[in-house]
Amino acid sequence: MMKKAFKYLIIGTISILFFVYIFLPFASNYIGWYGYSKWKYRIGTDSIQESKNRHVFVKHLNYKIIDSAGFKNFRFIPYLEKGFKFGKHSSEETQIIQNSLYPYNICYERNLKDSIVLRFTEDSVKKLDSSDVAWGYSKTPYLKDTLTMIIEGPRQPTGLIKIW
Structure with missing residues (x-):
């Protein structure tokens, strides 16, 4: 009787460990990736090195920090x-967008330690071919006009960045 109870205890423990350490992480990753359909949405990189690693880097842009x-x-x-x-199956894969009116991303690398917001x-925004909150999009592999971004800090005055 004790051997049978011990056997069920071992099988139950192994089943719970399998469920917790194997099945739940797999299910979480599956739901997180396929549930949000991350492969369907345009993205941009946060660093020049990542852009080069993905083979999407085009060129550096000129800029001047006014303040x-x-x-x-x-x-x-x-x-x-x-x-x-x-x-579709990995965030490591890069699918370059084809047949887009705006094939180029205007991105920037910055130190993320500062609690600031950068926005056009x-x-x-009117000069850009297209944009969203954080990124600008271009029809051409160059900027047609100088763009200005605002630096906003939590308790400090704003600054400006000119990009061309």
């Missing part, structure tokens, strides 16, 4: 890359 709003060691490097999406001015 960094008093932030120490503020770093900002704008660049242009080809628009892309993740592959209303005038710059």
Whole structure:
């Protein structure tokens, strides 16, 4: 009787461990990836190195920081890359966007330690071919006009960045 109870205890423990350590992480990843359909949406990189690793980097953009709003060691490097999406089964895959009106992303690398927001001015949004909250999109592999971004800090005045 004790052997039978011990046997069920061992089988139950192994089943629970399998469920917790094997099945739940797999199910979570599956639902997180396929549930959100991450491969369907255009994305951009956060660094020039990642852009180069994905083979989407086009070129560095010129810029001038007019005022960094008093932030120490503020770093900002704008660049242009080809628009892309993740592959269907992996975020490591890169699917370059084909047949798009706006095949290029205007991206920037910056230090993420500062608690700031960077956004295009209303005038710059009008100059862009297309944009969303954080990124600009271009029809051409160059900028047609100078763009301005606003640096907003939590308790500090704003600064400006000119990009061309």
